[in-house]
Amino acid sequence: MSTLIKKSLKKENPIWLMRQAGRYLPEYQKVRKRQKDFIKFCLNIKDATKVTLQPIKRYDFDAAIIFSDILIIPYGIGQEVKFEESIGPILGEPDLKLYQQTKKGKFIKKIKNVYKIIKNTRKKLNKNKSLIGFVGSPWTILVYVLNQRSPKEINVCKKIIKNKQSKQLLKIIEKFIYIHIEQQIKAGVDTIQLFDSWAGLLNKKDLNYFCFQPTKRIIIKVRKKYPHIPIICFPKGIKTSIKEFCKIVKPNVLSIDSEINPNFILKEIDPNIIIQGGMSPGFLFKRKSQMQNKIKFYLNKFKNRAYIFNLGHGVPKETKTSTIQNLVNTVRNFK
DSSP states (O other): OOHHHHHHHTTOOOBOOTTOSSTTOHHHHHHHHTOOSHHHHHTOHHHHHHHHHHHHHHHOOSEEEOSOOTTHHHHHHTOOEEEETTTEEEEOOOOHHHHHHOOHHHHHHHTHHHHHHHHHHHHHSOTTSEEEEEEEOHHHHHHHHHHSBOOOSTTHHHHHHHSTTHHHHHHHHHHHHHHHHHHHHHHTOSEEEEEETTGGGSOHHHHIIIIIHHHHHHHHHHHHHOTTSOEEEEETTOGGGHHHHHHHHOOSEEEEOTTSOHHHHHHHSOTTSEEEEOBOGGGGGSOHHHHHHHHHHHHHHTTTSOEEBOBSSOOOTTOOHHHHHHHHHHHHHOO
């Protein structure tokens, strides 16, 4: 069992943050300046290891999350993936034949440095710290594959679902997600998080097919072979459908966004599921006392069940490092 999970079960309020290794850190910016291509950055063993460990050195978080990107999967399959400043990810034209014909060995070889980065990080990381590997969930990867960028239009979801290739691609993506999870586990991660960043785009009637069932199938496969590896699920934006998600998917840990009412979680979610997150990143820009009160609100709400402190989404790039230190201190000093 990972130390992150052990600490949560002991009600020690462990803490890590989504995007804890990132643009708000001056030490990260120094490394980023020499790494112009983001995908190459994610595959650079020395620099990706370094930035994974930076927030641990600065804030002593309970877990490191490997510095990578959910779009490493389409990249590994062979679809073009590039990142542009102020735009974000831009993907090449999706090719169903390419997805159908890409072999497991070729995929692993193309992104093998991710696994070397994990091995390297695990060697340098203190044994009492967890190392989290991650993937995008099938639906979220499908959104990027077919939309070729972050969805901005309201009707993107309908377009993707109606696309003749969507169901075939979803199954292929699911297969490669499992491969990537397995290779990360073999390399040394002790926890896996599945990010379903665009789950909230789906209508209730489509959630089961595109979100719940693919995620469930992946978790069943992982648990069968690696029962000791806890799985965190973050189905962002699905609101009260999170109850059905938990009944079907059965994650070890449920990461919640700021739209979810903690009282709903306490009432409706299986108490054996560990809860993570909840606080809006917007509170990082409020007065210190307001942020501290919100932190204590979540810690108090979940004081009688296993809880991991995190945010309802990633740390914004405009965040001050002193603010994150205040946040960490508030969590650590909570009684």
